[in-house]
Structures are given as structure tokens and as C-alpha cells.
Amino acid sequence: MFADVSEVDELVAILAEAGPVSSVLDLGDGGHAQPLVAAGYEVVAAGPEETPARTFDVALMLGLVVGRQRSDEALRDRLRAAHRALRPGGLLLFDILDGSAVLRHAPSGQFTPDVDGNIRVVRCVRGTVDVDEGIYRVAAQVWRLDSARVLDRVEESHAIRFFLPRELELILDTGGFRLLDTAPAGELGRLGWARRR
Amino acid sequence: MRYDTEVVEPLHADLFGPLHARYFDIFHRRKDYRAEVDQLTATAGVRPAGSVLDLGCGTGRHLELLAAAGYEVVGVDRSAAMARRAGTRLARFGQRASVVEGDLFDVTFDRRFDLVIMMYSLLGYFVTSARVIEALAAMARQVAPDGLVVFDVEDAAAVLRAPTPLSGGSLLRDGPLPLLFGHNTSVNEREQVIEIVMHMWQIDGARVLDHVEETHLIRYFSRPELRLLLERAGLELVGYEPLSGDANNPSQPWLRLVSARKR
Numbered sequence: 001m002f003a004d005v006s007e008v009d010e011l012v013a014i015l016a017e018a019g020p021v022s023s024v025l026d027l028g029d030g031g032h033a034q035p036l037v038a039a040g041y042e043v044v045a046a047g048p049e050e051t052p053a054r055t056f057d058v059a060l061m062l063g064l065v066v067g068r069q070r071s072d073e074a075l076r077d078r079l080r081a082a083h084r085a086l087r088p089g090g091l092l093l094f095d096i097l098d099g100s101a102v103l104r105h106a107p108s109g110q111f112t113p114d115v116d117g118n119i120r121v122v123r124c125v126r127g128t129v130d131v132d133e134g135i136y137r138v139a140a141q142v143w144r145l146d147s148a149r150v151l152d153r154v155e156e157s158h159a160i161r162f163f164l165p166r167e168l169e170l171i172l173d174t175g176g177f178r179l180l181d182t183a184p185a186g187e188l189g190r191l192g193w194a195r196r197r
Numbered sequence: 198m199r200y201d202t203e204v205v206e207p208l209h210a211d212l213f214g215p216l217h218a219r220y221f222d223i224f225h226r227r228k229d230y231r232a233e234v235d236q237l238t239a240t241a242g243v244r245p246a247g248s249v250l251d252l253g254c255g256t257g258r259h260l261e262l263l264a265a266a267g268y269e270v271v272g273v274d275r276s277a278a279m280a281r282r283a284g285t286r287l288a289r290f291g292q293r294a295s296v297v298e299g300d301l302f303d304v305t306f307d308r309r310f311d312l313v314i315m316m317y318s319l320l321g322y323f324v325t326s327a328r329v330i331e332a333l334a335a336m337a338r339q340v341a342p343d344g345l346v347v348f349d350v351e352d353a354a355a356v357l358r359a360p361t362p363l364s365g366g367s368l369l370r371d372g373p374l375p376l377l378f379g380h381n382t383s384v385n386e387r388e389q390v391i392e393i394v395m396h397m398w399q400i401d402g403a404r405v406l407d408h409v410e411e412t413h414l415i416r417y418f419s420r421p422e423l424r425l426l427l428e429r430a431g432l433e434l435v436g437y438e439p440l441s442g443d444a445n446n447p448s449q450p451w452l453r454l455v456s457a458r459k460r
Contacts, residue, residue: 072421072425099353100353100357100386100389103353103354103358104357129354131354131419131420132420132437133421134419134420134421134422164353164389164417164418164419164422165198165386165387165388166198166325166326166416166422167419167421167422169326170326170422170425170426170429171425173326174425174429
């Protein structure tokens with residue numbers, strides 16, 4: 001997909017700069033914490049409904065979790081959960097779709113007919129920008145074909161909200177966080193980090 | 198974000214002084230005020246005898262058309278030169294029109310208006326969310342419970358997708374004296390603002406009579422972002438439409454007319 005923004009080296013660098021970090025809570029989709037474990041951090045995973053019994057130095061919301069929330073209210077709830085789970089001064093690390101990048105040059109389509117042995121893996125991706133709602137919709141079909149047959153076909157679609165810089169700052173502020181900085185991550189993404197007040 | 202209130206407000210402190218005010222109507226000569234005012238009144242659905250407050254009224258062009266259509270109008274502008282010009286323009290409407298020189302954050306009226314407007318993308322000049330919310334709250338304070346708040350903003354999608362920012366200069370001859378005028382306009386994505394550095398020299402033959410340099414930082418907005426900002430000011434987004442009178446880029450208008458009511 002266009003929106004793969006996990007940048008492991010960057011993450012490790014930000015955590016190293018954040019000072020001594022002894023506890024990390026993963027509030028994301030779970031797929032992004034493994035490299036941090038490999039880098040020596042203790043990472044605890046929690047689902048959206050779970051309230052951990054302790055507080056953490058760092059919370060991760062990766063996998064575009066922030067932009068996948070269906071409403072302002074749902075997004076605020078997620079941020080509140082992160083706020084509760086962090087110690088005062090703790091760090092929230094997240095990734096988002098960069099609104100400026102999406103509005104300027106989000107692709108409207110992509111086609112990759114990759115070859116894997118004698119199997120073709122064909123990905124057809126369609127992207128549309130919903131300016132009114134601030135959402136980038138991506139629909140993908142992945143076909144696996146050999147010379148004679150369709151082996152399988154998978155469809156997936158994502159609707160991900162994108163954020164302008166001051167919009168992001170405002171939303172974090174509403175959730176009790178002060179945005180510290182962001183860095184480019186992938187083609188359309190940014191990695192951001194914010195301090196819990 | 199580096200452009201916080203401490204950076205923005207000193208830069209904007211002296212905008213729209215006497216020289217700019219004198220040429221303001223010439224700069225905006227292609228602006229279709231009639232279309233804007235028609236859109237304003239249609240959006241607001243205000244009865245013809247209703248009342249309108251214009252925060253940042255400039256030279257009073259919107260108010261002039263509204264007053265002529267029967268509305269009772271009040272304008273506010275921080276620039277003494279602008280307020281004076283608006284006052285002169287509206288004098289013929291007598292009691293039905295007045296202009297106050299003052300800062301929209303401070304000025305209060307012991308009455309409510311059916312419609313409160315803020316045009317010329319003034320809201321974007323406040324740049325920071327904290328200040329934008331205060332400006333929206335100032336509008337909310339003065340609007341009647343069933344009234345409407347209407348303002349125009351630069352639209353993020355239109356600004357970011359614009360092919361090339363508009364910069365340029367020329368000698369304007371249709372003023373009281375020729376004016377050499379130019380601006381460099383760019384989009385600063387990181388700060389989410391349009392930056393305009395503007396120069397004006399008033400020329401009389403070989404003599405330079407006056408020179409002004411102004412920096413305008415104008416935030417652009419997305420619709421979802423305005424929804425959040427309005428909410429923080431006790432308002433609710435009702436409409437977000439292209440502005441009819443936007444004459445700078447007729448093929449791809451940058452401005453949106455935003456309407457909101459009390460929550």
C-alpha cells in the first residue's frame with residue numbers, strides 16, 4: 001500500500017534521544033513493535049479496550065492508528081487512553097498520513113505485476129482523496145496467477161484520515177499532548193512524537 | 198511550528214496602514230463584492246431588516262452593499278486608516294450603519310447580530326490555533342442565538358494543488374498617484390501558511406513619496422480542521438463552499454465561505 005510509514009531506524013533514534021526508556025506500551029496494531037524488542041526494549045501490547053494497571057515511559061500508536069479512527073470523538077478517546085497509560089512527561093510515538101503530501105501528490109493508482117517463480121503476483125491499487133472529509137481511500141486487489149489459473153485473489157480497502165501540521169497539533173493538544181516534532185516517513189507519511197502534559 | 202503568536206503578531210502589527218488603505222480598493226478591483234454579498238445573504242438566510250457585524254471590515258465594501266439592501270450594519274477594523282475610509286463610505290446610510298476603530302478581540306457590543314462576518318481571509322492571519330479559536334469565539338460572542346457566523350478561508354487542497362504560486366509586480370496607474378507594487382507569494386507547508394512579502398512605493402515623477410513593506414502570513418485550512426476549531430469556540434460547522442467573489446484564480450478558487458452556528 002502507499003501508506004506504509006513504519007521507519008524502524010527512526011523510531012529507535014527517537015527513543016534513544018528521549019532519554020532512559022524502561023517501559024514501552026504498544027497501542028497500535030502490534031506489527032510495529034518487534035524491531036523495538038529486537039533493539040532491547042521491553043514492549044507490552046494492549047488492545048484498545050484494555051487499561052493497563054501501570055504507566056509507561058513511551059506509548060506507540062503505529063500502523064496509522066490515529067488516522068483510522070472514524071470520528072473526532074473516537075480519535076480523542078484513543079488519545080485519552082494513551083494519556084492515561086503514560087506517565088506525565090511520557091512520549092507518544094505515532095505515524096500519520098501527511099496532509100500536505102496527500103493533497104499535493106497522492107497517487108490515484110498503482111499496478112505491479114511482480115513475478116515470484118512461475119507465479120505472477122499482481123497488485124492493482126486505486127487511491128482517491130476525499131478533500132471534504134480529509135480522508136485518503138485506498139482499494140487494493142492482489143491476484144496470484146500462474147500461466148493457466150487464478151490461484152487466489154484478495155481485496156482490501158483502507159480509509160485513512162490525513163492531517164495538516166496545525167490540525168495535528170490541535171488534535172494532540174485536545175488529547176493532552178504537546179507535539180514535539182515530526183519527520184518524513186515513507187512516500188506520504190510522517191512519524192510524530194508528542195509529550196504527555 | 199516556528200510561527201507562534203510571538204512571531205506572527207509583531208509581523209502583522211502594522212499591516213493595512215495609510216498607504217495600503219489608500220490603494221486597497223484598487224488591489225481588490227477584480228473582487229466581485231456583489232457576488233460575495235449575495236452568497237453571504239443566501240447562506241445566512243437573514244431577513245432583509247436583519248443586522249450584520251463585520252469584524253475586519255476593511256474599506257466597508259461588503260457593508261455598503263448590505264446596507265443598501267436594507268440591513269443594519271456595524272463594521273470593526275483595527276486599522277485607523279481603514280476604519281476612516283469605511284466610515285466615509287457608509288455615512289450616507291445614517292443610523293443604519295456605523296464603523297468602530299478597534300481590535301476585534303477586545304471590542305464588545307451590548308447587543309447580538311443576526312449575522313457576524315469576517316472576510317478577506319482575515320481568520321487565517323491569526324495563524325496559531327489558539328488565536329484562531331479566540332477570533333472564532335469573538336464572532337460567537339456577538340452572534341444571536343439563532344444567528345450565523347460566516348467567514349472566508351484559504352482552502353488547503355486548493356492552495357497545495359495550485360500549479361505555481363502567484364508572485365509579480367507592476368505599476369498601478371489608476372490610483373491618486375502611481376504605485377509601484379509587487380509581492381512574492383509562496384506556500385510554506387511546514388508552517389501551513391501562505392507567505393506574502395509585499396512592497397509598495399508611491400511615486401510622483403522621479404520622487405518616491407512613500408514606501409511600505411508588509412509580510413502577510415495566512416494560514417490555510419481543511420474542512421475537518423475547521424470543524425475542530427469551531428467546536429473549540431462553541432460553534433458548529435454548517436457550510437463550506439467555494440467563495441463566489443474570489444477573482445484571483447477564477448478557474449481554481451482558493452477561498453471557501455464557511456458558515457457556522459452556535460452549538
